[in-house]
Amino acid sequence: MTILVVAEHDNASLKGATLNTISAAAKLGGDVVVLVAGAGAVAAVEAAAKVAGVAKVLSVDSAAFADLGAENLAAQVLAVVKAAGGAISHVLAPATTFGKNVLPRVAALLDVAQISEIVAIESADTFVRPIYAGNALATVKSADPVKVITVRTTAFEAAGEGGAVAVEQVAAAGDLGLSKLVGRELTKSARPELGAAKIIVSGGRGMGSGENYQKVLEPLADKIGAALGASRAAVDAGYVPNDYQVGQTGKIVAPQLYIAVGISGAIQHLAGMKDSKVIVAINKDPEAPIFQVADYGLVADLFEAVPQLVAAV
Structure with a gap:
C-alpha cells in the first residue's frame, strides 16, 4: 500500500501544512511517497527528502508548475497514480486553500468521492471528519479503490526531520493551458503566519472600526509575538483584510494560545479555533457564546482591558 502526499510549497520551501499531512499519511501504515511538483523547487524537494517517515520523494520540475496551477497539478497527480499501476491506495493533501483547490479535481478525474x-x-x-461546523463528528468508510483525502492539519502533529530518502525524477504531464496566473497580491508582515502561529490575537465586531483594531490589538500582538486574526464579522465590516479571517470559511487554527477580543463566538468562528490549546476571551457581554469554549474569560470593556494587559506583559 502506497500513500501519495501532494506537497504544498512555494518553489522555495516546503509549507508546514505538508508536514502535518505526512504525519496523517504515516498513520495509514503504508509507504509514504511525497510528490513535489514545481519549477526550480530544489529546496522544497530536499526538505521533503529529510522528513521522517517518508519512503520516497517524487520530483517534477517543469515551467508548467511555476504558478502551481490546480489544473496542471491535478493532471500530474493523475499521471502519477496511473503510472503506479494500482499501487497507490490513498492521495492526501492538506485542507488548505492549496489542497481544496487541487484534490477535488483529482477525485473527479479518478471518478471517486x-x-x-x-x-x-x-x-x-475509515476516517473521522467534522460536520455541522464541527459540532458533530462523522465516521466515514470508503470503498473507493483510491481514497482522495484532505487533512485538517490542526488535528495532526507536524512530522519532524530525520529522513534521508531517495529522490526520483518524474516526467511532467505537461501544461494543459486551461488557466494562467495574471497577478498576485501579497500581504507582507513581520508577524508570524496566521495558519502556523503559536499565539494568535483576534478581534471581532466589538472592535468598532479598523482604526480601533490596529490601535488596540497590534501593540498586544507585537508584545507577545502573535499573529493577528479576526472574526468574519470584522472582515465583512472592512476592519481587516480577508486573509485575517479565522473560522469555517476562513483559516482553521489551533495555536498554543488564542486571545479572542470583542468576539461574540458565532458558530462559524468557533469552528475555526476551538481546538486551540488555551483560549482567552475578553468581552463585555457575560452571555457571549465565546465564554463557553474559553479556558479563561474576562468580562470587561476591551478598550480598557487590552491596554492594561499590554502594560502588564
Whole structure:
C-alpha cells in the first residue's frame, strides 16, 4: 500500500501544512511517497527528502508548475497514480486553500468521492471528519479503490526531520493551458503566519472600526509575538483584510494560545479555533457564546482591558 502526499510549497520551501499531512499519511501504515511538483523547487524537494517517515520523494520540475496551477497539478497527480499501476491506495493533501483547490479535481478525474478535512484515522478505509461546523463528528468508510483525502492539519502533529530518502525524477504531464496566473497580491508582515502561529490575537465586531483594531490589538500582538486574526464579522465590516479571517470559511487554527477580543463566538468562528490549546476571551457581554469554549474569560470593556494587559506583559 502506497500513500501519495501532494506537497504544498512555494518553489522555495516546503509549507508546514505538508508536514502535518505526512504525519496523517504515516498513520495509514503504508509507504509514504511525497510528490513535489514545481519549477526550480530544489529546496522544497530536499526538505521533503529529510522528513521522517517518508519512503520516497517524487520530483517534477517543469515551467508548467511555476504558478502551481490546480489544473496542471491535478493532471500530474493523475499521471502519477496511473503510472503506479494500482499501487497507490490513498492521495492526501492538506485542507488548505492549496489542497481544496487541487484534490477535488483529482477525485473527479479518478471518478471517486473525496473525503474532506479528516481529523482522525481509524483504519485504511475509515476516517473521522467534522460536520455541522464541527459540532458533530462523522465516521466515514470508503470503498473507493483510491481514497482522495484532505487533512485538517490542526488535528495532526507536524512530522519532524530525520529522513534521508531517495529522490526520483518524474516526467511532467505537461501544461494543459486551461488557466494562467495574471497577478498576485501579497500581504507582507513581520508577524508570524496566521495558519502556523503559536499565539494568535483576534478581534471581532466589538472592535468598532479598523482604526480601533490596529490601535488596540497590534501593540498586544507585537508584545507577545502573535499573529493577528479576526472574526468574519470584522472582515465583512472592512476592519481587516480577508486573509485575517479565522473560522469555517476562513483559516482553521489551533495555536498554543488564542486571545479572542470583542468576539461574540458565532458558530462559524468557533469552528475555526476551538481546538486551540488555551483560549482567552475578553468581552463585555457575560452571555457571549465565546465564554463557553474559553479556558479563561474576562468580562470587561476591551478598550480598557487590552491596554492594561499590554502594560502588564
